[in-house]
Structure formats: C-alpha cells, structure tokens
Amino acid sequence: MIGQTIRDLRKLKKMSQSELAKVVGVSQTTVTAWETGKAEPSSSAISSLADYFNVTTDYLLGRPEKKDDNVDYVALDKALDNARSFDGEPMDDHDREILRGILKGYFTTKK
Template sequence: MIGQTIRDLRKEKRVSQTELAKIVGVSQTTVTAWETGKAEPSSSAVSNLADYFNVTTDYLLGRPEKKKEKQNVELTDDDIIMTYQGKELSDEDREIIKRLMNGK
C-alpha cells in the first residue's frame, strides 16, 4: 500500500524515480522496489518522503487520521476571552450563550 502511495505522490509531483531517489538519498532501484511492493522504506526514508511530499507519515503508511478529541470549554473560564464584533461578552451574555448551547 505504501508503494502505491509513493508512486501516486511522485507522479502527482511529476518527479522521476531517479529524481526522487536523489532527494531521499537512496538508489533508483530502491524506489522501484518500494513502488512495486518488493521492499518497504525505512522509518527515516518514510520521514524524508513525508517531508518532501508535504504529507504526514500516517498518510504514507495508509493510516486513517485520528479524530480530534472534543474539548469541553466552560464559558466561565478566566483564560477564555469571548468577543462579539470586537467587544468582550458580558457575564449575562455568556450565560445566555451557555443556556442556548445546552438547549435550555
């Protein structure tokens, strides 16, 4: 699977196997072996490929992205400044928004 991804990304960038090999620091036959599934890139090669193609290593490895955890934020937290049209919300406005968000 990683081989097909490497091949697709390489073709998308219109780079030859020889050019990609030079960029990553391996031989052209190594790139061919990756793309045909006869070899797997090392972790450092995966990292270099991800940097070059501007993708994550997880993307190259065919892993789905993790879902971001939902973060609960209290409207009363002093660290959070909530504004509307450039003006800070009053405590009363925060309470109204809190009730609306809770469906009350």
C-alpha cells in the same frame, strides 16, 4: 500500499524515480522496489518522504489521520463492494481505497 502512495505522490510532482531517489538519498532501484512492493522504506526514508511531499507519515502508511468510531465501516465496505467504476467494471483496490477515504471523511463531518 505504501508503494502505491509513493508512486502516486511522485507522479503528482511529475518526478522520475531517479529524481525522487536523489531527494531521499537512495538508489533508483530502491524506489522501484518500494513502488512495486518488493521492499519497504526505512523509518528515516518514510520521514524524508513525508517531509518532501508535505504529508504525514500516517498518510504514507495508509493510516487514518484520526480514529472515528462513529463510521459504520461494515456498511461502508458493503456499499463499496457493490460500487462500479464509470465503465461498469468493479473498482480496483486503489480506487476503492480512495472512495472509502472520501466517504469516511464525508460521514465523519456530517453530524
């Protein structure tokens, strides 16, 4: 999951893997390994990435910013199981996680 997040943030900045590697102080091969899930960044690399992309380390790790017990996660997951993408195909895991985050945010602020 962290690899996909790193890739998404890098692409939002329109950076190459080599450019990101220079910013973080690792090799381009290391960035490739992170993005493909073959390796995990060290804690210092996660900290550097969070600073550079202006996100929290929890965001990079895929953790929620805060815990909220008011959201019925079972019902939310059930709804997402039945959701389809625009072309009628089942959503992939990445899109499902994005939509889950949006819906969690919506339901936690709607009280």
